[in-house]
Each structure stands twice: as structure tokens, then as C-alpha cells.
Amino acid sequence: MKKSIIAFLTLVTIASCSKKESTDSVHITGNIKGLKNGTLYIQRVVDTALVAIDSIKIDGNSAFEADVKLESPEMLYLFLDRGVSNSLDNNIMFFAEPGNLNIETNLDNFISSAKITGSKNQELYEEYQKINSRFIDENLSIVEPRFKAIKRQDQRAIDSLNEKQDKNIKRKYLYATNFALNNKDHEIAPYIALAEIYDINVKFLDTIQKSMTPKVAKSFYGKKLTKYVADIKQQQPK
Template identity: 45%
Template sequence: MKKLLILTVALVVLACSKSTNKTGNVELTGKVEGLKQGKLYIQQLKDTSLVILDTITISGESEFQTKFQIDEPQMLYVFLDRGTTSSIDNSIHLFAEPGKMTLNTTLKEFFASAKITGSENQKVYEKFLKIKSKLNNENLDLVEKEIKNNLANKVEANKDIETQKEKLKVRRYITTANFALVNSKFEVSPYIALTEIPDAHIKLLDTINKTLSPKAAKSLYGKELAKWVKERKSIEEN
């Protein structure tokens, strides 16, 4: 009887050690396939510094479950501490929203294999990333041609490439602005404008700012965009 009581107490203690007892309006579950030992840090940008919003310790099992609190939908960063193994593939952008979200990925390709569900803003952001990737690939192709011309002493041929690069730059700004306008009801819209084209023509940024839905305009990034537009106008008018 005494042994049974000790065993019961031990099981209760073990169960409590596995329970996070965390609370919050975001419930994040998922798996990092191949990770048996390590930590995930949910990071939040405060002013200009990243601060840890939540820490997930993985020991023995790849699955995880946690809860944390956010005031409103916003971009967070999931950083993987691999312990003794270092890698540049250790951070994932996650546009968090209150509710249930999932994050499934692998240890080998932590960023590249990430699949995130439960956030409408995340879906929109991932659509934008595909567009951005295509534009980046076009630019890389032009850079490659430029390098080959330099190696072959065909410097004159690079004048046309420079023109193409400038046109691509303009197209990137217009494409990004159009994407933000089309998705103006989402909080990720002003985020994209702020992080991708902050130096765009003020009229372009002002148009995005004025087109935002009431919900997006009142969001963290909506307020930041309005503030940025006001500052730009003040500087350029003086």
C-alpha cells in the first residue's frame, strides 16, 4: 500500500512537470520532426529589440503545445536553439492571431519545411512571399548575367541589364503596393508596406494607409504606417 502511494505521488509529480500551466489567447501546437532536445523561443519585436514572449522546451518528444498572450494579431519569430548544433536555418516568421494555431516543421529544414495554419494573416503573408521570391529570382538572374559580362569583358552589355534592374525595382514596389491594397482588410497589409517598401513614394504609402479597413488601420502596424506617412510628409514638405 505504501509503495503504491509513493508510485501514485511520483506519477502526479511527473505529470505536473510535463504540464506547462500556461495561459493566453494563442494556443500553439505542433511538431519539429527530428528534434529530441532543444528549445523554441517565441520572440516579439519591442521597439527595436526582440524579446522572448514564450519558451518551449523539447525533451524526448518532437511534439509541443503552449499558450501565450498577444494584444492583437502581429508578426512573431520562432527561434530554434539547437544546442550544440549551429545553423542559419533557425528562425520562422509567424503572424500570430488569437485562437488555435499549428506549426509543423523539421529539424533539418526548420524554416523551409514550416507549415503554419490557424492564421488568416499568415496565409496572406505566405502568398506575398511567393510573389517576392519570383521577383528576387528575376533579380538574381540579372545579377548572374552581369557577372558573366564582367568576366567576359562585355561591360557595355551591362548597360541594358542596369536598365532592366531599375525596371524590376519599380515593378517590385508597384507589385508590393498593389498586394497591400488588395489585402487592405488584413493587419498584415500595413506590415508588408512598412517592412518591404518604407521608402516608396509618399503618395503610394498614403494610398495604402487611406485604403486600410478600420480593423487594419487600428492595428499595431496600421498605426505605425499612419505615423510613418505623417513623418514622411512632414520631412518632405520642409
């Protein structure tokens, strides 16, 4: 009886310390410094399109909060409807997972100033993006000289730049593959496979899929990766 009471009190303590935390939802809080009026939309991808699943009206108070049901950790989007402009700086990606998540940013630099805490998958995604951005920058640096080489019909320069671009893409894909394998116990692994290297040789996707832990394999992206790999294998000639 004494042990039962202790156990009950322990559960009560944990529950009180984890207010708003649920095994199947994320409690999102945040603040957008400088925002006086506007509407925030929390979006998710449904059949390749972004669909609003919640809206928050901002009227004087720049702080906000929302609760979103999750099947499992998932990439969501925080869209700001400024009401007066069509700024491209209006949609923050964040990897939501059950529990509490906080987003702090400002109106002038909505995306670049965003600081997101409370999600391990988000931490890993930011880590991945730091290195991946180097490959993106390298690819962009090739675009202009390649365009100029094509314009002046300099085949030697074109071939050299094409080779440089191919090597950069291979390094990017290798990094993404290794990152997914090294984080096979988090949902970021199948997400990267599907979002970043979906067109890589299926043997690499198959390796990532088989490396996933049981928990990740049962997740939203884990199931999608398993189906995607199976579909590709089915289409291959026997």
C-alpha cells in the first residue's frame, strides 16, 4: 500500500512538471518580436500541398501558443500572414515531436532569426542543415560561370564545371546518407532520405530503411520510407 501511494505521488509530480505535455501532441509556444497584428497558421504537408491545421490571431500580443496532434514526430510549418505584403520571409520549418516546443523570432527576420527549442529532431535537422548549406552554396557558385561558359560556347569550361557540380552532388548525397545512418534512432533519418536524397540509388535508401530502429520504422516518415523503397524495388526489372 505504501509503495502504491509513493508511486501515485511520483506520477502526480511528473504530471505537474509536464503540463501540456502529451504522448500524441506537441504544445507550441512562442513569441514574434515586433508583431502587433497578423495571423499565424500552423501547416503540414498533405499530398504534396501545405494545409493549415490551426490558426492563431495576433492582436497586440506577440506571444502565441497552440496544441497540435501528432501521429509521430513530423516537419510542420509556421506561416505568418502579414496582411499587407507577400514577403518570402514568412514560413518557418520546424520538426515537431510530442512534448513542449518553443519558437522565438522577430518580424524583420522571421525565418533567419528563428530559435526553436524542445525537439531533438529539430536539433539534428539544424545540425544537418549547417553542413548541407555548404553544398548548396557550392552549387550556386557554379551556376553563373556555367551560364557564361554556355553563352560563349566554351565546351572545355562547361565540362569542367559539370564535373565539379557532379562531385559536389555526390558529396552532398554521401553526407545525407551517412547522417541518416548515424541517426537511425530518430525520425530525422527517414525524413532526410525522403526529402533530400529520394532519387539516390535505391540500395542506399534500402540501407537506411533497414537500419531504422523499430520505433522509427513505425513512425510517420519511417512507414513512408519503407513503402517508397518497396515501390521502387517493385518497379525494377526482374
